[in-house]
Amino acid sequence: MSTREFFRKVIGIDPEQCAPTYRSTYPGQQKTLDISHNVILYLEDITVSFDGFKALNKLTLAIDAGELRCIIGPNGAGKTTMMDVITGKTRPDSGSAFFGQSIDLTRLTEPEIAHAGIGRKFQKPTIFEQHSVFQNLELAMKTDKRVCRSLCARLANEERDAVADTLRQIRLGGEAGRPAGLLSHGQKQWLEIGMLLVQQPKLLLLDEPVAGMTDDETMRTAELFVSLAGKHSLVVVEHDMAFIKELGGKVSVLHEGSVLAEGDLDSVQNDQRVIEVYLGR
Amino acid sequence: MHKPITLRVINALDRKSALALAVFLALTLFAVPLLHLMVPPESAWHVSAYAITLFGKIMCYAVVAVAMDLIWGYGGILSLGHGLFFALGGYAFGMYLMRQIGRDGSYQSDLPDFMVFLDWKELPWYWSGSDSLWWVAALVVVIPALIAFVFGYFAFRSRIKGVYFSIITQALTYAAMLLFFRNETGFGGNNGFTDFKRILGYSITSPYTRLVLFGLSALMLAATLIFARALVRSKYGRVLTAIRDAESRVMFIGYNPLWYKLFVWTLSAVLCAIAGALYVPQVGIINPSEMSTANSIEIAIWVAVGGRGTLIGPVIGAFVVNLAKSWFTVSFPEYWLFFLGLLFILVTLLLPHGLLGLWKKLRQSRGVRA
Numbered sequence: 165m166s167t168r169e170f171f172r173k174v175i176g177i178d179p180e181q182c183a184p185t186y187r188s189t190y191p192g193q194q195k196t197l198d199i200s201h202n203v204i205l206y207l208e209d210i211t212v213s214f215d216g217f218k219a220l221n222k223l224t225l226a227i228d229a230g231e232l233r234c235i236i237g238p239n240g241a242g243k244t245t246m247m248d249v250i251t252g253k254t255r256p257d258s259g260s261a262f263f264g265q266s267i268d269l270t271r272l273t274e275p276e277i278a279h280a281g282i283g284r285k286f287q288k289p290t291i292f293e294q295h296s297v298f299q300n301l302e303l304a305m306k307t308d309k310r311v312c313r314s315l316c317a318r319l320a321n322e323e324r325d326a327v328a329d330t331l332r333q334i335r336l337g338g339e340a341g342r343p344a345g346l347l348s349h350g351q352k353q354w355l356e357i358g359m360l361l362v363q364q365p366k367l368l369l370l371d372e373p374v375a376g377m378t379d380d381e382t383m384r385t386a387e388l389f390v391s392l393a394g395k396h397s398l399v400v401v402e403h404d405m406a407f408i409k410e411l412g413g414k415v416s417v418l419h420e421g422s423v424l425a426e427g428d429l430d431s432v433q434n435d436q437r438v439i440e441v442y443l444g445r
Numbered sequence: 446m447h448k449p450i451t452l453r454v455i456n457a458l459d460r461k462s463a464l465a466l467a468v469f470l471a472l473t474l475f476a477v478p479l480l481h482l483m484v485p486p487e488s489a490w491h492v493s494a495y496a497i498t499l500f501g502k503i504m505c506y507a508v509v510a511v512a513m514d515l516i517w518g519y520g521g522i523l524s525l526g527h528g529l530f531f532a533l534g535g536y537a538f539g540m541y542l543m544r545q546i547g548r549d550g551s552y553q554s555d556l557p558d559f560m561v562f563l564d565w566k567e568l569p570w571y572w573s574g575s576d577s578l579w580w581v582a583a584l585v586v587v588i589p590a591l592i593a594f595v596f597g598y599f600a601f602r603s604r605i606k607g608v609y610f611s612i613i614t615q616a617l618t619y620a621a622m623l624l625f626f627r628n629e630t631g632f633g634g635n636n637g638f639t640d641f642k643r644i645l646g647y648s649i650t651s652p653y654t655r656l657v658l659f660g661l662s663a664l665m666l667a668a669t670l671i672f673a674r675a676l677v678r679s680k681y682g683r684v685l686t687a688i689r690d691a692e693s694r695v696m697f698i699g700y701n702p703l704w705y706k707l708f709v710w711t712l713s714a715v716l717c718a719i720a721g722a723l724y725v726p727q728v729g730i731i732n733p734s735e736m737s738t739a740n741s742i743e744i745a746i747w748v749a750v751g752g753r754g755t756l757i758g759p760v761i762g763a764f765v766v767n768l769a770k771s772w773f774t775v776s777f778p779e780y781w782l783f784f785l786g787l788l789f790i791l792v793t794l795l796l797p798h799g800l801l802g803l804w805k806k807l808r809q810s811r812g813v814r815a
Contacts, residue, residue, distance in 0.1 A: 251697060278699035290694040292687045302680070303687055304698045311704045317680040363698055 197281055197366055198265040199229040204367055204397045205250065210259035211421075212245055219245040220256070221421035227367070232393035234408045234429075235401045237418030238442050243401045244287060246418070247369050251284045252277045263367070275309070283365030287372050289352035293345030297336050297355060300344050301327045304359035326362060333388070334358035349376040357388070367397045374407050386410035405429075417442065458671065466667055473504075473663035478656045494652065497659050498727055503767045504662040505724040508669045510747040510759035512716035517745065518753030519677055520709050521689030523607075526614030527717055528741035529621050530589040534718025535725040535735060536625070537588060539638035540572060541581035542649075542726060546642045558640070559633040569631045578645060585722040586715055593714030594707065601706045606692075615738050622736035637732025644726055655727070662723050666760070669716055673756050676709075685709060739782075746789050752799025761800055 197204070205227040212220040220242045227233050235243055248254035249261055252274045261269040267280050278284075292300050305323060307313070319327075331337045334354040339347065344355055353373060360368055370389075374382040386407055389398055393413070402408055408415060408429060415432045417424045419442065425435045432438055458466070477500075480492040509531055516522045543557040552561040556568065574580040596617065600610060628634035647654050676682055688695050688702045695702055725731045734740070743766070751762020766788070773781045796803050 253693070273701070274693075274696035275699050275701040278697055284697045286694070290691050292690050292694070294686055294690055295683060299683055303683060303695075303700075306699075309698075309700045311681065311708050314681040314684055314705075315676075315679055359698060 197263065197267065201265060202229050203227070204229040204231075204264060205399070206260075206262045207246070207249070208260050208262075210246075210249055210256045210261060212242075212249060212254055212256050218421050220249065222259070223418075223422050225416060225423060227397055227399060229366075230394045230397055232389060232398045232411055232413035233400070234411055234413055234415045235399060235418055236403065236408065236415060236432075236442070237424075241418040242421040243418055244371060245421075247284060247371055247399075247401070250277075250369060251282060278363070278365075279309075281364075281366035282369065283360040283363045283367070284369045285353075285356050285360055285371055285373055287375070289349065289356050291344045291347075291352055291355050291359065293343065295344055296341050297331070297344050297347070298327060298340040300355055301330055301358055301362050305362045306364045330358045330362050333361065335384075350378060350381045353377060354381075354385075357385070361392075365396065367399070368392070370398065370400045372401055372403070374402065374404055382407050383410065458674070462674070466671070470663065470667055474660050477659065481656060482652060494655060497655055499771060501655075501659040501662045501727045502724060503764055504659075504666045505720040505727070506744075506747065506767055507760040507763040508662075508666050508720035508723075509717050509744055510751065510763040511666075511669050511673050511756060512713040512720070513744050514748050514753055514756065514759040515673055515676070515716075516709055516713045517748060518755070518759070519682060519689065520685050520706060522706060522710065523611045523745065524614045524710075524713075525611045525738065525741050525745060526616075526618035527713070527744050528738075529614075529618035529736050530593060530714040530717035531721040531724070531740075531744075532621075532625075532731065532733075532735035533589045533592070534585045534721030535731040536632055536638070536721075537581055537584040537718070538722035539632075539641075539725050539731045540575040540584075541578060542641040542644060543633075543638050544572075544576040545644060545646075546640065549642050550640070557633070557638075559628070559636065560631075563628055571631070582722075585718050589714045589718035590711050593711045597707045597710040598703075601703050601710070615741065618736050618741050619738055622733045622738075625733035625736060633732070635733060637730060638725075639730040639732075641726065641729055649726060649729070658723065658727050662727070665719060665723060670756055670760070676712075677756070681705070681708075743785070746785065746792075748799075750788065750792050750796075750799055752796075752801030754798075755801050758799050758801035765800065 203226050205225075207223055207225045210220050210223040211218060219240075223242065223246060225246075235246070237243055245254060249256050250269060252269060252272055256270060263269050263277075263280055263282065269277060269280075269282075272280065292303065295303070302319060302323075305326065307317070307323070328337075331340055334357060336347075336351060336355060336358065339351070344352065347355060353376065357370070357373060360370075373389075374385050377385065382404065389400065389411055392398060398413075400408075400411065400413075412429075414426065415429050416426045417432055417435075417438050424441065425432050425438050427435075477492050477497065480490055481494070481497060484491040486493070509527065513524065513527055516524060546557065548555060550558040550561075552558055554561045556565065560568070568575075575584075600613060605613065624630055625632050625637075626635050632638070641649050643649055644654060677685075684695065684700055684705055688700075688705055692702055721731075721735075747762040747766050748759045749762070750766055751760065752758030766785075769784070769788075770781060773784055792799060798805070
């Protein structure tokens with residue numbers, strides 16, 4: 165009996181499930197993203213259950229290259245779990261998740277997926293509070309992220325410029341030297357978005373990016389996202405309908421772990437089933 | 446584009462630190478030897494052999510404290526088993542010291558006394574080469590590094606963190622202690638190694654040997670500090686503290702924390718081992734009690750008292766706690782552990798940033814008033 169079998173049978177825990185292993189090589193790095201069918205992300209029949217509760221239930225979702233997609237749904241609909249599956253934090257019980265045509269996300273670890281070109285913003289702003297705003301961006305910047313490189317890494321001038329550009333873009337130019345922990349909540353959200361941008365991902369997953377922002381900041385975020393669409397693909401999870409209206413993309417409604425309705429905001433808002441489970445309440 | 450590493454290390458020092466380092470080296474490499482050898486023992490300026498051994502020992506501890514701080518203060522990994530690596534370095538070097546005794550042991554045998562006592566006829570295979578200083582020096586580095594690497598690889602790969610990691614390291618050093626207590630293990634059982642006579646043919650009790658070991662400890666401490674400083678100021682250091690503060694974010698921007706943790710963990714173990722190798726000839730004994738869990742916890746206390754996440758803090762902590770210890774264990778031996786426990790509770794409750802944090806706070810409040 166292998167160790168894994170022993171744990172699974174005798175203790176009832178599958179070690180691979182509790183502790184997905186890090187891997188040293190990055191298969192995702194070698195494979196280039198293939199979007200020849202114009203689909204950048206393809207989730208098919210994904211099921212994830214926690215203690216019998218199905219967080220995702222045969223979820224099928226396809227995101228086109230360059231698309232800006234909004235995901236809405238009541239709490240517990242599986243929005244964050246879906247992001248966890250795409251970024252490798254949670255392994256699906258069944259189903260497949262492909263990035264482009266050829267990169268199987270269910271076989272990669274979190275850093276590998278990041279290198280393949282998927283960036284993620286968490287629901288709660290997650291930044292390095294002890295580091296300065298500049299250093300936060302420096303660490304996120306797309307580069308060789310192995311230990312041997314980091315030991316003697318120096319910022320090249322172009323990289324410095326890229327950080328400065330991003331700082332302007334996220335309106336934190338004046339805060340570059342401040343510890344990130346001192347920023348306001350909205351600024352932290354922007355910084356995390358900035359960290360995604362310098363990472364130059366093909367696909368951005370944004371979990372409630374405007375939570376805690378002022379109306380003004382929210383509208384500026386919408387502008388930024390709209391300007392990013394086309395070059396990047398974006399998946400935005402939000403509750404703020406005004407913000408979603410501003411983004412203007414296709415909307416998918418998640419309910420009990422699968423897609424309930426899909427279409428533009430107006431058609432979704434008038435869908436009887438959607439009104440029942442979500443909007444009507 | 447790439448400057449040589451030595452130049453970069455020197456550049457990493459600002460003037461104040463460079464000055465402090467120069468004073469430290471001048472004191473330990475010139476002033477202390479002169480005061481020990483030239484000034485007669487009656488004079489108040491004489492530095493006694495006791496003081497040299499004591500400070501030499503504490504400097505080794507300070508290296509361990511800095512090594513601990515690298516993983517705990519900067520990496521957020523609390524090891525409660527670092528005494529193991531210290532002791533392994535000590536044992537490896539102790540093998541050489543045992544061989545240097547030659548036929549001068551109580552049994553006048555080529556074998557170390559404890560082997561004769563066990564009625565062993567020849568050296569076990571893992572003792573071969575132990576009469577060569579270079580071979581042993583390699584063992585001091587390689588064995589702890591290998592153990593740390595393998596242990597760390599599996600622990601970090603399985604994403605064992607926080608208190609679980611601490612408990613496992615504690616179990617590791619405890620298991621090693623039980624192993625080394627056994628006579629059959631071939632490292633002298635519960636007596637360990639002692640009664641050393643020579644090192645490189647020089648008498649181990651001669652004042653010159655003592656001063657050389659003292660000086661080497663000082664150089665090791667200085668080198669550790671300079672190196673650690675360059676490390677924590679590099680991008681690597683920033684990634685390490687980022688892992689400490691928000692590991693999932695680090696993963697999602699494409700760093701693999703496994704190798705970052707494993708590097709600093711192994712490095713820390715090697716620093717401890719070298720400190721252990723310098724420690725053993727100065728105190729003249731190594732036995733399995735160095736691997737006891739209490740010893741490893743004490744290392745964490747030095748760092749906490751001095752102030753973790755700073756480099757000079759742990760050095761101060763190691764000095765303060767150990768000087769207090771050497772005074773306490775002479776004056777009130779039975780109260781030392783109570784004092785140590787009390788100290789740890791007080792520091793945790795009142796001084797979360799240690800003595801260095803207190804000092805910074807005092808300076809700040811004075812600056813505000815002035």
